[in-house]
Amino acid sequence: MQQQPDGNGPPPGCPAHGRVPLYTEGFGIDPDGYYDHLRRFGASAPVEMAPDVEAELVTSYPAALHILQNPATFVRDARRWRALGEGRVPADSPALPMMAHRPNALFSDGADHARLRQAVTDSLATVDPHRLSRHVEQVADYLIGQFSGRPGGRADLVVDYAQQLPLLVFSNLFGCPADIGDRIVFGISGIFEGVDAERANQVLGQALHELVALKRKSPGDDVTSHLLRHPADLGDEEMVNQLVTLLSGGTAPLMSLISTGTALILGDDKYSGTQLLVEDAVQEVLWRYAPIANYAVHYPVRDVELDGRVLEADQPVVISFAAANTDLSLAEGSWSVRGRAHLAFGAGPHVCPAKEPAHLIGAAAIERLLNRLTDITLAVGFQELTWQPSPWSRTLTALPVRFTPLSPPVRRAPSSQQSSGPTGGSGGGATASGQSRPAKTTRWSSFLKWLTGA
Template identity: 40%
Template sequence: MTLRYLPDAGRLYGAEYARDPQAIYETLRRRHGAVAPVEIAPGIEAHLVIGYQAAVDVLTNAGGVWSKNPSAWQVRLPDTPEAAGMIGMLGHRPNALFSDGADHARYRKAISDCFQLIQPHKLRQLVTEVTDSLISRFAAEGEADLVADFARLIPARIFNLLFGRPDADSAGLTEALADLMEADGERGARGSEAFGRYIGELIQGKYAERGDDLTSWFIDHPAALQPEELVQTIVLVVAASYEPTANLISNTISRMVSDDRYYSSLTNGALSTYDALMEALRAEPAMSNYGPYFVRQPVHFHGTWIQPAELVLVSYAAANTEPTDVPDELRSDSGAYLGFGAGAHRCPASDPAVLIAMTAIERLTSHLCDLELTVPRDELVWRPGPFHRALAHLPVRFTPIRPDQPGDSPWAVQPPSSSTPSEPISPARSAGYATSAPWSS
């Protein structure tokens, strides 16, 4: 599907883009202004919103012209492996991401209500158990890849447990989601298939036997999600929790260990883990280009004509870093700008995401307080892909911690071994699920 009028589309794939996406955004900004033509895979084009005000206008549905339904765009895709890989990320699903109006409100309420049942201190305890068990695997080695050994393992294990599956199942989920997020032809299609299989087995098990977990809460929510709606709601929650949280963790750590302002804060510096997280959300958001949108009728938008069947993506990374005079108090996310989106489709689970990332990073830096990169930060390799800003590796070294040395060690807390946390994650106790749900009265 080719855009009709501009041949010089920027490529959001390949090594050049992965190495320095900001250079691509700056070139596009000079040539096209706030909205630019891009190619997100060979033969798959889109409009990329790179101006801050333009991004806000899309995200807040200025003028009421914006829709999340990709059906008209999807049917025009070519029959190619690249297009098949994009369907996993951009194809229509009956869930909150790809719906408007009353349907969106119903789906979103189910997500918001169920996430409110997760008590923050229980979630923090679960993150501590998972991260400590991961740290214990490499602490004695004195070196690690904090992407492969740490950041990419945490969200899959956390949400696998929150959804009520055994901890051992998280490895398959991690692999499926990594393939899916690459959106790379056959690999993307394979990841989509494996992810669907995981979700199907999860839901089948919870229909048979409820638990104190997110899956069961979704099943019993008054929104009365139909089977396919339930599947796609859980698909959205798992996918939206995995890649963004993993990248937020690794991107934040990479900044902390390469900048003395953050590095010294591991002991007594002026800037905190939260400061580093907010800066990562602003300058290197985990999902750098996403938020798929479509227009309901032809629109002349910030200097560009957009037609209903054309894909529009919001570049959070480009919009966040655009030179602008917009005051900080008008930006979202306490200085993180559009790190979690804005408007009706703003991420409903931003607080749990920040809690997970902060807890994981603080556990890591409290035990391994002399972390340092083994290569300069500007030599780190980033994974290619149009949607994410994700490190391929984060190699570090540190003073080893032996399991037999005195004092507190990362493996002081036993790793999770059951399908759910050792204590319920919601306010429910022996009285049962229904009595604790906010919709039970």
């Protein structure tokens, strides 16, 4: 039986009285208002993730946890998506890059998922947290040095810091030489920014194919090489698709975590003059501002009734991590008391395999920034900050700050131990295939030169 909402209809600015569109400016401005409205349907509600892309959005914490922990009934293989198979999804839909099937762990089930997932988790387990922490600090120092001496002491921490830091850290983790790293940074940045996204996607794909070929020939102590050496014996296409998910799925949420966590500490009065720590802000972000707001698309293998609504077989069921984490049925309490029971990293067999490194990177990046710029303040009030109008993520559009400009530090060439890491390769302007590197982004090779004192 379909349960209809009560109350005064859809939230302000929402034009749909049937399925609620989550791609509108209104949703971007007030997602919590939309979630409150959607909860009136029950544990889930009918939405559109993009024009003509219908889905059921799960807003209840218990229901979300049930689906995430029951892979026999709710599968992840998007090849089951009935509407897509019947041609009812526009071929140019912006939802397809997020929802269409890829041969990787995120979109697989059963034995295929177990094989790919094990390769990923085993490879990520080789990351030394102490070495990772040191590298985050090095990247943070480099980025802070790029803007901290500006006359007037102003910066946008989204563009100048939070967006770049994960890309540079991941380039190191995955063993990118300067040239390939530049193109990976260019590709992921272009996709996120929506500027010439088609070219950016092509650049990213070519760069990852070259990285896989390079590591097959000359493996190192990096995640890419460990993936290639794994007994799962991943093929080239499987490798590229694992890397796409790990790189793009890791960098965008970290950008949100770093920028929103910093904004909370600087703009929320409860963090002023108290004993609350960066860890508390990180936990609050993961509970209240889940970086991946709505995702983890599942497909019921049969019609399933959930809280009075029918989840139809082979139709997308999207988990709202943001709505589930703010479900009023959850016990009241501080974020530190609630601990890590949030769903920001998912749950069940598809829980994010990189949640511990992600948590470390986010907290270390915020701490380093606050320790280096001790008088940093928001240039606007926290409530005046704006958010990107995306159904998938909760990300600030900008984070304007003020601070006392710093004198540029004197750089000394680091010791071989400090500069060690998977950073080989040339910073030249041509790729291995002889094509020109995109001129827009040379952040990775510039960081490598800074790191080595070149």
